Amino acid sequence: MADIFVCLKIIYSLGYKLYNMQSIKSIPSPKGHWFFGHIADFSEKARHKLNESRINEIGDTFRIRLVHKPFIVTANQEIINQVLSLRPHAFRRFNKIDMVMSELGVDGVFNAEGIEWKRHRRAVSESLSFKKIYGFYPRIIDKSNRIIERWKALEEAGDSLDVLSEIRSYTLELTCSLIFGYEMNLIHGKADELQEHLDRILPMVNKRIGAAFPKWRYFPSEEDKAFHASFKYLETLVLSFIKDARQRLENDPDLRSRPTNFLESLLVEQEADRFSDKEIYGNIFTMLLAGEDTTANSLSWCLYFLAQHPDMVQRISEEVDSVFSEEPIQADPDKINNLKFTKACVEETTRMKSVAPILYFEALEDVIVGDFKINKGDSLMLQTAINQNRDTNFSEASSFMPYRWLKGECPMGYQHNPDQVRTFGYGPRFCPGKNLAYAEMVVLLGNICRNFDLELTVPANEVEEVLAFTMHPSNLYMKLKNK
Numbered sequence: 001m002a003d004i005f006v007c008l009k010i011i012y013s014l015g016y017k018l019y020n021m022q023s024i025k026s027i028p029s030p031k032g033h034w035f036f037g038h039i040a041d042f043s044e045k046a047r048h049k050l051n052e053s054r055i056n057e058i059g060d061t062f063r064i065r066l067v068h069k070p071f072i073v074t075a076n077q078e079i080i081n082q083v084l085s086l087r088p089h090a091f092r093r094f095n096k097i098d099m100v101m102s103e104l105g106v107d108g109v110f111n112a113e114g115i116e117w118k119r120h121r122r123a124v125s126e127s128l129s130f131k132k133i134y135g136f137y138p139r140i141i142d143k144s145n146r147i148i149e150r151w152k153a154l155e156e157a158g159d160s161l162d163v164l165s166e167i168r169s170y171t172l173e174l175t176c177s178l179i180f181g182y183e184m185n186l187i188h189g190k191a192d193e194l195q196e197h198l199d200r201i202l203p204m205v206n207k208r209i210g211a212a213f214p215k216w217r218y219f220p221s222e223e224d225k226a227f228h229a230s231f232k233y234l235e236t237l238v239l240s241f242i243k244d245a246r247q248r249l250e251n252d253p254d255l256r257s258r259p260t261n262f263l264e265s266l267l268v269e270q271e272a273d274r275f276s277d278k279e280i281y282g283n284i285f286t287m288l289l290a291g292e293d294t295t296a297n298s299l300s301w302c303l304y305f306l307a308q309h310p311d312m313v314q315r316i317s318e319e320v321d322s323v324f325s326e327e328p329i330q331a332d333p334d335k336i337n338n339l340k341f342t343k344a345c346v347e348e349t350t351r352m353k354s355v356a357p358i359l360y361f362e363a364l365e366d367v368i369v370g371d372f373k374i375n376k377g378d379s380l381m382l383q384t385a386i387n388q389n390r391d392t393n394f395s396e397a398s399s400f401m402p403y404r405w406l407k408g409e410c411p412m413g414y415q416h417n418p419d420q421v422r423t424f425g426y427g428p429r430f431c432p433g434k435n436l437a438y439a440e441m442v443v444l445l446g447n448i449c450r451n452f453d454l455e456l457t458v459p460a461n462e463v464e465e466v467l468a469f470t471m472h473p474s475n476l477y478m479k480l481k482n483k
């Protein structure tokens, strides 16, 4: 009898849900151009902000149209969670990303789908596991020490720092070193051939992913031709690094248990999954694309906040002194894990300034999410940064308050819901590089705050968010003062 009652209850609630379900056509849409739809707004550099203000006016979910292509835009956390969780079977990344990558012959974890994705994902996640990252610490520390040396010289010369460009040289040099063992010397101002090629490749891939029309296919410009030449250069270089790494692993079997970079680790992990060299290359390229800008932008935003809070710079400096007994930072994972306030500054920055504020998806089947029936082929723009910036989830959400992340320091009665943060995504395709990004950020911040006081040389409200695939600060300059 009780079973029948439970069944009836389930049938009733399913029926109720189906009855109340909304079709996509019933979702409100702001007024747009009769032909172009909302494309003019969409080309804005801060389109995430525009969507955000529409959410405030219309509500969490609305529809837009980019010429003929409709998109559901949503900040509804239930829908966001379901879409991100129902992968790889019910949703895929927007096919534009795969189109641009596949056209270049890039076959890696970010653009793979279905069973192929599972194969890539297993090997990539293992190669970026905590244990593997510990082996990367000596290089992270070395690169961070080198940028401190460079900044000391700049400080003496009284130069103002172009923060994003400086931090990018750190993350680019570090990423190439950790991912495939290529050593640059950008931090000391030396030009590097690979850097020149990457400077052409990475922004162009971003530009193509965001382009409304694939002009390069029909009318390739000089820029497109230079891009393809650079791409070829990178591919040849990485393939030669793969060959050398394979040889090293053969000559020194011990290296299998203590790989010195992601490539060596991936070569060990890939054996079960039988990757071709082209797929290994695809994943190296993916790591460069996914890991470099994101980390540089987040670090730059963190410095932006810290420059406005000298007391926090001081607290980081004291924390590093106490953990390392006034010695230089060492590659000791336990000690680095004890830089708790420094890490809290990273958590607070990534909460407030998500560098991936919009994620794009396409439904692979008819599926119900939240109160909506989504049809196969429908496209969604998930506004993942909204909820983590709402007072209902984090009290005084627009204030930089790193201590809210520390046990015992979050003020009584404050809202604090870390499980609302989606900066690194969610579900099975959650960012596998988060731990590496945190290691790079915590070590560099600790080192910077120990050595310098920071001062913005532009008014804080003139530093703006610009979205170009990832979101970065524009116009961020500061002065350093040696401690």
Ligand code: HEM
Binding pocket: 084, 109, 110, 111, 121, 124, 286, 287, 288, 290, 291, 292, 294, 295, 298, 355, 356, 359, 422, 423, 424, 425, 426, 427, 428, 429, 430, 431, 432, 433, 434, 436, 437
């Ligand atoms: C602050 C730094 C970073 C941020 C904010 C970030 C953010 C993200 C986000 C939002 C996604 C999509 C997740 C999803 O779809 O659920 C992602 C995926 C990914 N990230 Fe990161 N990321 C960062 C650093 C890195 C680093 C350092 C690496 C590696 C070197 C990396 C490698 C990847 C890869 C391979 C994927 C694709 C995973 C998959 O599709 O299975 N990321 N990241």
